[in-house]
Amino acid sequence: xxxxxxxxxxxxxxxxxxxxxxxxxxxxxxxxxxxxxxxxxxxxxxxxxxxxxxxxxxxxxxxxxxxxxxxxxxxxxxxxxxxxxxxxxxxxxxxxxxxxxxxxxxxxxxxxxxxxxxxxxxxxxxxxxxxxxxxxxxxxxxxxxxxxxxxxxxxxxxxxxxxxxxxxxxxxxxxxxxxxxxxxxxxxxxxxxxxxxxxxxxxxxxxxxxxxxxxxxxxxxxxxxxxxxxxxxxxxxxxxxxxxxxxxxxxxxxxxxxxxxx
Numbered sequence: 001x002x003x004x005x006x007x008x009x010x011x012x013x014x015x016x017x018x019x020x021x022x023x024x025x026x027x028x029x030x031x032x033x034x035x036x037x038x039x040x041x042x043x044x045x046x047x048x049x050x051x052x053x054x055x056x057x058x059x060x061x062x063x064x065x066x067x068x069x070x071x072x073x074x075x076x077x078x079x080x081x082x083x084x085x086x087x088x089x090x091x092x093x094x095x096x097x098x099x100x101x102x103x104x105x106x107x108x109x110x111x112x113x114x115x116x117x118x119x120x121x122x123x124x125x126x127x128x129x130x131x132x133x134x135x136x137x138x139x140x141x142x143x144x145x146x147x148x149x150x151x152x153x154x155x156x157x158x159x160x161x162x163x164x165x166x167x168x169x170x171x172x173x174x175x176x177x178x179x180x181x182x183x184x185x186x187x188x189x190x191x192x193x194x195x196x197x198x199x200x201x202x203x204x205x206x207x208x209x210x211x212x213x214x215x216x217x218x219x220x221x222x223x224x225x226x227x228x229x230x231x232x233x234x235x236x237x238x239x240x241x242x243x244x245x246x247x248x249x250x251x252x253x254x255x256x257x258x259x260x261x262x
Contacts, residue, residue, distance in 0.1 A: 003058035003079035007051055014050040018043055041113050048112035049105050054083035056104075056176045063173075065201045068183045097207055098179025107172050107211045114168070115161045123157035151245050159238050166234065167227035171214040178206045187230075 019026035024043040186200040208214040
């Protein structure tokens with residue numbers, strides 16, 4: 001969790017700094033032009049490029065098996081240190097299969113821009129449909145209308161973007177881990193034979209040349225389902241998110257019913 005928050009902070013900080021020293025808008029006005037939209041999306045892409053080495057370091061911490069993790073040497077700022085090492089090409093030795101960061105810049109920026117565009121588009125469409133339906137029904141004002149549509153629209157937009165771009169994210173993750181000597185758990189349920197049924201760990205031994213080769217190899221060797229390996233974790237994440245939103249709705253309804261809202 002620590003490295004995830006660090007990457008998020010680096011992303012926000014980079015976006016703010018780039019927007020301050022360039023004419024690229026951080027927020028789109030209500031009436032935007034195509035030039036402003038292009039600059040806004042370019043800012044998102046540049047931010048993803050800046051955060052890429054730290055994102056790769058955080059990804060390794062996220063998927064690394066606990067069996068091989070050294071808690072004594074792990075620290076909160078390891079993500080920053082490993083990210084700088086990945087950027088400068090120094091630090092722990094990596095195999096020859098390690099892809100240079102330059103090969104990952106375009107897919108990382110493309111994934112970030114597409115995810116933002118899809119999520120924002122679905123969110124705006126959901127809000128527009130909600131407002132249009134509310135005008136037709138002419139229902140009385142409700143406290144939930146102040147924030148629930150925003151939450152629901154953001155949830156729908158984020159879900160649509162993650163589902164649609166899951167194959168690209170899968171390829172990006174595999175390329176980022178390739179050659180880093182990362183050991184992962186065998187999440188398919190395999191166990192080590194003759195070892196008391198202990199979980200099996202596997203090294204990441206992929207040999208992709210780039211995004212196109214990765215996508216082609218997954219389709220050829222694993223089929224269409226290979227692009228959505230781990231999709232159940234995404235569903236669990238959004239189910240939990242939906243549960244939190246539902247709890248907020250019920251709590252607000254109870255507060256409103258008992259007159260606490262005013």
